[in-house]
Amino acid sequence: MEGLLIRSGVAVVLSLAIAWRANRHKSLDRSGAIAGFLVMAIHIAAGYRFGALLLVFFFTSSKLTKMGQEKKRSVDVDFKEGGQRNWIQVLANSGLATILVVTFVMMTGGEDTCLDTKKSKLLTGLIGGIVGHYACCNGDTWSSEIGMLSKAQPRLITTFKQVRKGTNGAVSVEGLLAAAAAGFVIGLTSVISGLLTATDCDADVASKQLWVIPIAATAGLGGSLIDSFLGATIQFSGYCTLRKKVVGRRAPTVIRISGMDVLDNNAVNAVSVTLTTLLTSMACLYIF
Incomplete structure (x- = not known):
């Protein structure tokens, strides 16, 4: 209990500083900073391993989002300076984990x-x-951000036909490799932080923890593929002849590319994260 109280104090101070900095650097808007503070504080207070997972996801994704902003501005209709995220996006990427x-x-x-x-x-x-x-959240973000910077034209996951960058459900080799790498980083973070903080690991159990790394890499790639499949089928994508960009809403000037107008991007993310979370949990129960 004493450890929990100490972590809670650390969590409040650290989360407040990170949320304030993220808002100042436009990684989060005001609502996102408030939600981010609460989520970070809960994670860090619950355990340094969980705080590390959230912070590695947040910092690596934020850095990648800010890479090549001019190129992304020309592709992404919803582009925001610094990749600014609101409270809905924060909870879509951390709500289930917080529970x-x-x-x-x-x-x-x-x-x-x-x-x-x-x-x-x-x-x-x-x-x-x-x-x-x-692993899923990191994989999806790394895949999207690096995929948009790729010189190659992406292909729709359901038909493998070349489509415009920014199309929901479009994949590229670079993006898929990035998704696996992102999951790998999450798995490595979990193993290192877990071995430093867990007190019940004997030699045999400790060595078996290394399986988390390939499991997380698979979750990063698999989660990205699930997200892409959902994006290609039940999330609308169209080309706006007026704005000269791919958009996610129907309009008189929009030519349909793929998908049905069932879920928006946040909902697709939430579904893919939920499925990946469940599948990874089941995999760990089988392996460990």
């Missing part, structure tokens, strides 16, 4: 543990789900 983190800390009192189904299937599933969650 899992709160569940974890209520069960453990804030004591970290290794993934080991012999000790607790539920805790192993929770940690695995959180890792899968951020």
Whole structure:
């Protein structure tokens, strides 16, 4: 309990500083900064491993979002300086993980543990789900940001036909490799931080934690593919002849490229994250 109280103090100070800086540098708007502060504080207070996962996702994604902004401005109709995210986008990328983190800390009192189904299937599933969650979010962001900077023309995941950059469901080799790399980074972060903070890992259990890295890399790639498939099928994409850009809404000047107008981008992200979280949790229960 003492550790939880200390982490809570650290969480408030650190989260406040990061949220303020993110708002100042236009990574988050005001609503996003408030939501980000709450989410970060909860993660860090619950455990340094969870705080590390969230912060690695946030900082790496923010840096990539700011790369090649002029090129992205010409492609992305919803482009915002600095990649500014609002509270809806913050919660779409962290809401489910926050619920899992709160569940974890209520069960453990804030004591970290290794993934080991012999000790607790539920805790192993929770940690695995959180890792899968951020592997998916990181993979989707890295894939999108690097894919937009690729010189190659992307292809629609359902037909493999070349489409314009910015089309929902479009994939590229560079983007898919980036998604796997993003998941790898999340897995590595979980292993390193987990081994530093967990107190119940003997040699055999500790060595088995390395499986988290390929699992997370697969979750990063798989989550990106799920997101792309949903984007290509139930998220509308069209080319606006007036703005000369791909857009996500129907209009008289918009020529349909792909997808049905069922879900918007935030909803697609939420569905892909939920599926990847569940699948990764199940994979960890099977492996550990």
